[in-house]
Amino acid sequence: MKEKLQNAMQTFARSIIQPVMFMAVTGIIIALAAIFKLEAMPKFVQDVGNLFFTVLSSGIIGQLSVIFCVGISAAIAKKHKTDAAILGISVYLIFLYTNNFWLNFTHRLAKAGSQGLFGTGQSMVLGIQVTDMGVFLGIILGCLVGYFINRWGGVKFHKYFASYEGTKFVFLLLIFTTIILAILVTYIWPPINALVSSTVKLMGTSGAVGLFAYGFLNRMLLPIGMHHLLWMPLYYSPLGGTAMIAGKSYSGALNIFLAEVGNISKVHSMDWSIGFLVNFGYIFLPIGIALAFIKTAKPENKAKVKGLVIPAVMTAMLAGITEPIEFMFLFISPILWLAHGIIYGLGLVIPHIFGLKIMVGNVIETIMYCIAIPMRLGHQWLIIPIGILMVVIEYFAFKFLILKFNIPTVGREEELVGDEALKTTGSEVISTNDTNAQMSDLIKGLGGASNIQNLENCYSRLRIDVRDISKIDLNLIKQFPSSGVINKKNNIQIVIGPGVESTRDELDSYIAGLGTKDY
Structure with a gap:
């Protein structure tokens, strides 16, 4: 049980970082837009700054929840990643419309005040008024989609019903699950939100x-x-x-800071x-x-x-x-x-x-x-x-x-x-061997291509799940150019640093080129 929990936490940790990896670019451009918006700048330059800040503030920071949902869905799914992304956005929309319908049906839609819906426990998401869950909504739904695809994505039916098998069957399950979840959230989330608010207040005063x-x-x-x-x-x-x-609600330390940067004249x-x-x-x-x-x-x-x-x-x-x-x-x-x-x-x-x-x-x-x-x-x-x-x-x-x-x-x-x-x-380590030789040694150290269950990367690390830990040769893995190797049972983490995505792509291509050969 403990090992399963640790594996689940590892999977969640590496999947949740995927959407965040693009936020560094957003932050830099927002900072540049803020400089363009300074009063000393010409009117045209200020307009360009307003354009970039408005687009990124509303389109990225304001929509992080849906970005998390799609990103986590694809990251957790071991196979059918394209389908996972499609199901992620589909489930997200189903949740929004169901949640809004139920709030309206039960006469619990909050009325906007002088500060909009701020403080009511509800918010506007993609133009739809729903229970305010922030990025937690995207995280929960992304994990749900990824789990369902891994659990039932391989279901097969009789050939006459083949069009409803696999990820289509998963979608069927998700429709009903999401509708039920969206209704339950209207009752369950308000006390959770109160707990979060209390925790934030404690952190703010500590x-x-x-x-x-x-x-x-x-x-x-x-x-x-x-x-x-x-x-x-x-x-x-x-x-x-x-x-x-500036009349908008922002949650999260970085989101708040970037909003302040873009509206610095009003702060x-x-x-x-x-x-x-x-x-x-x-x-x-x-x-x-x-x-x-x-x-x-x-x-x-x-x-x-x-x-x-x-x-x-x-x-x-x-x-x-x-x-x-x-x-x-x-x-x-x-x-x-x-x-x-x-x-x-x-x-x-x-x-x-x-x-x-x-x-x-x-x-x-x-x-x-x-x-x-x-x-x-x-x-x-x-x-x-x-x-x-x-x-x-x-x-x-x-x-x-x-x-x-x-x-x-x-x-x-x-x-x-x-x-x-x-x-x-x-x-x-700087090796004199060519890339293919390095890749070959790494695959051997991991117990062969067939022993690799999952390969991902975060900001700086290759994260590799292996099927049989007894096949691992750590000494051989450590010959691969890296800043260190971490062995957590069936999870191997190789610290690459900058350029980890290129290394991961090269490794993917090398494994694909092996064909039926193990290494």
Whole structure:
């Protein structure tokens, strides 16, 4: 039972990240649109900014629920992914119209007030007034569709009824299930919504304690790839707060912030939820870690260590992917990882204390938001001094622990240096073999193509489900260029970093080209 639950959580964690992967693009364009909308800009440029902000704000941020539904449906479905996406949008529409019909039939449609439907427990979704579930609606329906396709997508009937088998039969089941769910939600969701509101209120009043807990747990869950289940709801659901901005309601810390960026002339103070977005773990903490590694490395290895850590730091700063630098010590020393988690949490608390009110992500995002948000609102001048402070804290903490406990971080090994040290620490391996040879070794390490049950990717990792764990050869898998390999029973995670999607496509193509051969 425990193993099934863990597998379900892993599947959910990797599927829910698929729709979110496109939000980084949305955020950058909204920030650029906000700059275009500044009063100093020519009228034409302001109009272009309004165009992009309106389209992305209403078309993406305002419709995240349906995007989640379609994305999660396709991600969870092991087969028939195109059908899953079609069923996802179909089920979503069935739910909306059923829910609206039942609210109207039972005379419970709320009346809009001075702030629209805000605070009534109902909202407009795709022009239809329904029970307000935010992105939870898309998540629930996406999981439902994915489960039904995996469970009954292979059903076969007599040839005379073949047109109703497989995913068509699944659709039949989903129609009735969704109608029942849409009706039940009108009674069940209001108390759930009240509980969510109470939780958000508690988080909003807990201040530094809540931010530290969030930051610390965020790192503690990273090794098993479950940190998405922590930050995603805070970024995109009512758990991250709800605010009225320029007459519209937005839920989720990132959604609220992006709405504020696009309507900055109408914002008098940044919402409290910004605390979840002020993250010094991308730009500054990796610098402190790298400096500590270089300082504590043996003199003869310092040049090699610089060659390892500098690209890893640049990956974190520019792409927002921290695994390459963090995986250099994650599996070597739990003490260092615990210290990093504590400092990571402090990296959210300290900005909160000093009043920094702007999202701090990777370098590109941060610069864009610094330009788009007035200094009086964001206090972005604090980024550099606080950033330097975080670098100093991380550096001295790591230096002290490494020397105190003689931790064999990169460059401190007695005999293993160069490529061998690199493989041992889980940092990026540069192979001289060609791509096909690398792919062949990886497939062999995974027990052959027939042993691969499912292959997906998130921001930085290949996530592979295997049928028989006894066929796995971890030593062979670790020869594949990566920043580390995580073995969670039947789930193998290979940390690639930037370019993971290209690697996944190449692997898919290679497996398809094997034909009947196993490897």
